[in-house]
Amino acid sequence: MKGKYYKLPIDFSQLLQKRDMPAIALEESIEQHIHLLITTVLGENKDDPQYGCGWWDSDFDIKASNNEVKEQIENAVKASIVRYEKRITQIRVVAAVNQEELMLPATRKMKKKIRVTVTGAIAKNNNPFQYSSFFYISPLSYD
Secondary structure, eight states, rough: TTTTEEEEOHHHHHHHHOOOOOOOOOHHHHHHHHHHTTTTTTOTTOOOTTTTTTGGGGGOOSSSSSHHHHHHHHHHHHHHHHHHHHTEEEEEEEEEEEHHHHHHEEEEEEEEEEEEEEEEEEEOOOOOOEEEEEEETTEEEEE
């Protein structure tokens, strides 16, 4: 249904019970889609192998400096959003890469923490848009 947006993941039990799905705002729908783009590896979507983010190929590149990782992420995320999220314009992507020590049961691990901030304008009404999230790489985990 055009102009109506739904929360991901979709609760198919409501559909099977023929109940209406709860709708979400345009901004939240865009945020969900950007999160999906960022966390999808190229080739993972069999219908469109270009869907996702290209920087995952270098996720385990331990030789890459934080600045190189930052640049790869910014370029890949922006390219993905420009290609697949037409509901926002004037897209700007800023990534921050830090080392963080994670305290896990019986162990401590150092991981790279990636914070991605996307700003722009919603094409429909030119309202400002901002999305921010973080995740850890090598291997991936997110909030």
